[in-house]
Amino acid sequence: MSTATTTPPAPPRHVPLSERPPGSGYRRFKDRAASVVLTGAMVLAMIPLVLIVFEVTRRGIGVVDLEFLTATEPPPRREGGGYAAGFFGTLYIMALAVVLSIPFGIATAVYIVEYGPNRLTGAIRFFTDVMTGIPSIFVGLFVYGLLVIGWGGLGFGTFTGAVAIAIMMLPIVTRSAEEMLRLVPDEIRNASYGLGARTWQTIVHTVLPAAAPGLVTGSMLAVARGIGETAPLLLTAFGTGLVVTSFQGEPQGAVPMQLYRGALQPFEAGIDRAWGAALCLFLLVLVFTIAARWIGSRASVSR
């Protein structure tokens, strides 16, 4: 302000290139605007997650108690009672599905990694990938056509439900197990061969133990996925409100099926119980997912 007007204007202060704003004002504006929009999109995507967690917890927390876990459901109009039938059915079906899918999945991965690559393993890998995209309702239709009315004519039941869930879980187990087995370094295999072990001894005693945490991770993620499956069970286990212990032949219940039926009927008490079941299901999936990641992150062989 105080400088006289007669002095020549000072040369512009040198600004290092790295500190100069890029481009023209318009381009800079576009850049800023885009950043704001992208951040907005991220926030927008987080909203449903927050809302779901919040709402499921809020509505479910008052419902879930010991009675909810141990009593069967009264008619939808009446308060109280719980999803014991569903919990028992889910436990039963999942136990069978784990037994059916995980050994097959891991054996498939062993074949792909240890005996491949060849034409057959290529085909198996490709169709395993494709299988992850099969609609769950179609798996239900298939098991219905094959086992419930087809060869066997087994009728609805625990086993048929478990087969459907196992088919949903199989590609997930296979894919993750395959990735984990590939991470086992060849030095370990060669060391085992060097000690005179046969191929099967190397795989069973060296490769699989080395990959074990990763295999557990994949299997648990598959279980987390299987627990929430509803559609295939509607066609294979059918659902029931009673605790059913038979292996096959009687309709079996499961939490997601009971939740679905509870949510669609018009009585407040039944809908409340559905929210409670949603909370339980959500916690189960969460526990399995987080535990799986935790075990995976502690693995000796990791990505």
Added chain:
Amino acid sequence: MSTEAPEAPKAPDARRGTLQSGKGRLADPIFKWTVGVCGTVVLVILALMVVRTTAEAWPVFAKEGFFGFLLGEEWDSGRSRTEITGTYGAWPFIYGTLVTSAIALAIALPLSIMIAVYLTHLAPSRLAKPLSYTVELLAAVPSVIFGLWGLHWFLPHVLRPFFDRLEAAMGWFFLFEGPVRGVGYLPAGIVLGIMILPIMTAIIREVVAVQPLEQQMAAYALGSTRWEVVTKVVLPASFSGIVAATMLGLGRALGETIAVLMLIGGSQSWGGSLFDTGSSMASHIAATFGEAAPETRTGLMAIGVALFLVTMVVNILARVIVWRLGQITGDSAV
């Protein structure tokens, strides 16, 4: 592994002599065959799926003709145990599946690209990890919970007021014609969009993250803004990955059952406003299967076969693209 070390000889070859003898010499072939047979189980299951369901559905295809079945507009289920007496046209359900999937993609595609770019290029590094982790957690939520939440919270508290306003403003346009009923194509599509968002985001994020840094640095050196680097360098190079993610998301949307079933309303009409109720292929199967007569189950089986064919085509195309991309695993959330 050091680079100059010669390739180690394959271990089994070096020990061939000892392997062929001894009392355990059968163990290896037996083990190999056991795991091999387990491996082919996948192929057997898939083959059985195709054969068994097609055989079950054959009477309906035989009566209506394949395209007659797909394009027939009337679904009038019969009650017979042995023969096909009703009329089976799957078009209303195919229409419902297409419309809800289109709405879902229209929501999820732009959002997932934006989120993927945000996570890889914009987010503070401390936030990026937990945020992508959370988005992937959204993929683990069972669809029945989305359905419950959509039906009993999202629809009455958010969508209903929004629809009323949309109808008031855009009601002259045939897609947004009233009356607003609550459940219908639009809410089902919106919730479906929320459901496929995490899967698509996970894949697009991986594709965007592996774009070579040198090109981006070069673009920055030429004076590009971040926006220009993203739109002119990163996204064009990620194009095929984005297509693959879209198709995987589409595959999910086409086959999703329970959430759609709870939100679409379950009528057998088609067309008209997005506020109308309808059915998707999967939701119609799940809704009516329990009470269906044997011949109607044959018809539902035929819908299942059609759905399977469509999702297979979409999925195989997506997988082929993903495989050609090579370096991404792409299924952290799938």
